[in-house]
Amino acid sequence: MLKKLLILLAVVMGIATFVPEARERLVERSRPLLNPAHRWISHQQMNQMVQDLEFHQETRGALPTARGEFDAWMNQRYPQERSRQDAWGTRYRLEVRADRFLVVSAGPDRTFGTDDDLEREGRRLPTRRP
Numbered sequence: 415m416l417k418k419l420l421i422l423l424a425v426v427m428g429i430a431t432f433v434p435e436a437r438e439r440l441v442e443r444s445r446p447l448l449n450p451a452h453r454w455i456s457h458q459q460m461n462q463m464v465q466d467l468e469f470h471q472e473t474r475g476a477l478p479t480a481r482g483e484f485d486a487w488m489n490q491r492y493p494q495e496r497s498r499q500d501a502w503g504t505r506y507r508l509e510v511r512a513d514r515f516l517v518v519s520a521g522p523d524r525t526f527g528t529d530d531d532l533e534r535e536g537r538r539l540p541t542r543r544p
Contacts, residue, residue, distance in 0.1 A: 449522050452501035453532065459497065460517045460534035463506065466491060467515065468536050476541045477508070477515055484508040500532070514538050 429436050470487070471477050478487040488498045488506070499505050500519035507526060509516040515538050521530035 445522075452522070456500040456502075456519045456532055457534065459500070460506065460519060460532065463517045464515075464534045464536040467508070467517070471539050477510060477538065479508070479510050510538065512538070 467477060478484045484507075485505075492498050500521070502520070502522055502524050504520040504524045507518045507520075509518055515536050516533045517536070518526065519532040520526045521528065521532050523530055
């Protein structure tokens with residue numbers, strides 16, 4: 415049975431490789447199956463960003479919150495474009511609150527502010543003045 419399943423999988427992958435229309439349909443239909451893995455990957459990336467942002471504010475005295483500062487920080491800290499995006503290909507956002515901050519993914523629908531957004535919270539330290 416496993417051998418037949420592997421053969422079927424190989425045939426489907428072969429068709430998807432050489433027939434663009436079939437590839438598009440296969441990707442679209444497999445998307446819901448991939449969402450749990452994409453969520454896990456995005457959560458792992460956001461956990462790392464929270465740690466890096468907490469270290470940044472401990473060493474620099476503040477979070478990169480000014481216009482464009484977070485994007486510049488991300489570009490410098492994570493040189494690979496995929497490291498600055500969630501598993502669905504949307505750039506992460508930083509939301510700062512009085513006593514905490516959030517790294518936010520737009521989630522599977524790639525739209526911020528909807529029910530499928532993912533968040534990771536970090537602690538915000540008081541801003542140090544030089």
